[in-house]
Amino acid sequence: MSDKEPLFSAKNRKLLTNPLGSDNPITVQVLGICSALAVTAKLEPAIVLSISVMAVLALANVIVSLLRNTIPSRIRIIVQLVVVAALVILVDQILKAFAYDVSKQLSVFVGLIITNCIIMGRLEAFALGNRPWPAFLDGIGNAAGYGLILVVVAFFRELLGSGTLYGFHVIPQAVYDMGYENNGLMILPPMALVVVGIIIWVQRSKDKSLIESN
Amino acid sequence: MKALRKFLDKKKPLFEKGGKFAKLQSTFDAFDTFLFVPDHTSKTGTHIKDAIDLKRTMSVVVMALIPSLLFGMYNIGYQHFLSVGETAPLMDMFVYGLIKVLPIVVVSYVVGLGIEFAFAQMRGHAVNEGFLVSGMLIPLVMPVEAPLWMVAVSTAFAVVIGKEVFGGTGMNIWNPALIARAFFFFAYPSKMSGDAVWIAEKADTFSGATPLADAAALVDATPAQAESLMSGALSQTWDMFIGLIPGSIGETSTLAILIGAVILIATGIGSWRIMLSVFVGGYAMGAIFNLIGANPYMELIPAWQHLIMGGFAFGAVFMATDPVSATQTTRGKYIYGFLIGFLAVLIRVMNAGFPEAMMLAILFMNTFAPLIDHYVVQGNVKRRLKRVKVKA
Structure with missing residues (x-):
């Protein structure tokens, strides 16, 4: 943290906001897709996983950033893995203690946070070369961008697939009586891919600078 | 015919650049070329000329589907009267099937063509005629008791995700009509499998198993x-x-399908x-x-x-x-x-x-x-x- 630079300078604010839109980890960097497909059938696990990823990513970024000058670059990946693994185990234990049902629903995906490409990606690309405070903001920002997509996808999948939102029935019984049925395909993983695809499609048709030329 | 041509020619400038309805150019163009063989000529180089364009090709396929469609209508009536244990004259069976099938065909075409036109308009393309066939195939692979809104949703999904995402007719990886059926099958399995959906207004005691x-x-x-x-x-x-x-509307009769096959092979399509x-x-x-x-x-x-x-x-x-x-x-x-x-x-x-x-x-x-x-x-x-x- 530099003495002159204010805590939320324009540059630091960008670290928080960019990943939400034009530099989104899922729709633009295309990282962390697997968990986005796996846990988004319902809102609750999606939100819990987003928060877990945020905690792990922000703390790991800070720790690695603090250690960045002492880590020999040859073994940096192992050091990063140790840091992330320790944090993931912490998160897993906390979930098991305080939110057992959700932790059972998420099953291996909490443990698999360690393999989430976003985390290693941000550690390598950002935390190793920046001070702890910007690294912390970067972690929060990227996890929020990741969580945003997860929640949007889960919103549509839960609403159309189960007729509920966060476990509450939102589609009235009268609509079912008229012949409406939940869309079974929405609960299956392929539909998560389609929904993510539609988000990417909409985002790129709004922001032409994101379209790759080949 | 001539009066129609004259009418179209008179209205054409309105839809061209600078005209009143320039935004609807592709819609106008679609109807114009659908009704008449277009008089567009190539402006450069030598081109091989063939009278059969995509619209004509598609029309032949739709023609080849007609035997299956007609037989499907008859069969729906036949299965219905068989299940309730009545005998009915041939015409009654056909009309019963017609009333059952026609709404599905209409829904499929209205939804699919609506989306096609909207996309063509937005992108400034000419309207693609690929949906003429898909719109006929989709009803033929649906069970007769398919709720219309489900047909509409499946058709919309097939056109948007199966086709427009890839760039429209000719760019799709999968057959759009089958995408519609696959979507229907996985999204609403209770309406696409089992014994109840293949016969219209089936008597409960009658086994409707295919x-x-x-x-x-x-x-x-x-x-x-x-x-x-x-x-x-x-x-x-x-x-x-x-x-x-019992079966999907158009799939049951191998005979009618073979007649369609003869048409398709004879025309080389x-x-x-x-x-x-x-x-x-x-x-x-x-x-x-x-x-x-x-x-x-x-x-x-x-x-x-x-x-x-x-x-x-x-x-x-x-x-x-x-x-x-x-x-x-x-x-x-x-x-x-x-x-x-x-x-x-x-x-x-x-x-x-x-x-x-x-x-x-x-x-x-x-x-x-x-x-x-x-x-x-x-x-x-x-x-x-x-x-x-x-x-x-």
Whole structure:
């Protein structure tokens, strides 16, 4: 943290906001897709996983950033893995203690946070070369961008697939009586891919600078 | 006719650049070229001229589908009156089916064409006519009791995700009509499988099981059960061929489908190579199962019966031959067709969850069509290179 630079300078604010839109980890960097497909059938696990990823990513970024000058670059990946693994185990234990049902629903995906490409990606690309405070903001920002997509996808999948939102029935019984049925395909993983695809499609048709030329 | 042409010519400037309705240019163009052969001429270079354009091609396919559609309507009436135990004159059966089928056709066309027009307008393209065929195929592969809104949702999904995402007609990877059916099948399984949906307003006591469902039940059947199943709908080979069995609207009659196949082959629009190799592939897998005979399904259903049950013939003639999603090379067509038939029968017999596997087999091979083409072309390149080297 530099003495002159204010805590939320324009540059630091960008670290928080960019990943939400034009530099989104899922729709633009295309990282962390697997968990986005796996846990988004319902809102609750999606939100819990987003928060877990945020905690792990922000703390790991800070720790690695603090250690960045002492880590020999040859073994940096192992050091990063140790840091992330320790944090993931912490998160897993906390979930098991305080939110057992959700932790059972998420099953291996909490443990698999360690393999989430976003985390290693941000550690390598950002935390190793920046001070702890910007690294912390970067972690929060990227996890929020990741969580945003997860929640949007889960919103549509839960609403159309189960007729509920966060476990509450939102589609009235009268609509079912008229012949409406939940869309079974929405609960299956392929539909998560389609929904993510539609988000990417909409985002790129709004922001032409994101379209790759080949 | 002349008055219509004059009217269109008079209104044309309104839709051209700077005109009042310039935004609706592609809509106008679509109707104009649909009604009359367009008078566009090429402006540069030499072009091969052929009177048959995409709209004309599509019209032939729709014509080839008409026998299946008409027979489907008749069969729906026939099955309905059979299930409630009444006899009715032929015309009554047909009209009953017409009333049942027409709304599905209308919904499919209105939703699909609406989306096509909207996308063409937004992108400033000419409207593609690919949906003329898909819009007819979709109702033909639906069960007669399909709720209309589900047909609408499936059609919308097929057009947007199956086609427009890839850039519209000619760019799609999969057959859009099958995407609609697959979406329907996985999203609303209770309306696309089981005994209740294939016969309109079925009497509760009447078994509405399709021959395919009967055949799938053979897998775990005891010898006694197998015997009773085999003496039921499965023994009525002639009915299966003519199409007097429960099933999706257009798929039941192998005879009507064969008439369509003749039209497609005679006009050179459908590939006889694909159709033939699909049937050969299905027969081959069926024969292999006959040889193995590990369960009653494999043992008792003769290989040729697979070809007239369920949607096999319909898929082979109308779905697998879709020129966009099929392979393009001659040798590729044989491989592609053979594997479709082979896989369809394989999945039918081995996976009880999917008694009708034609849809899955075709979609699966659609995915691999470019790969097959790639290797066929590479193989050809290699062979010719070798020839050049030997001479040199």
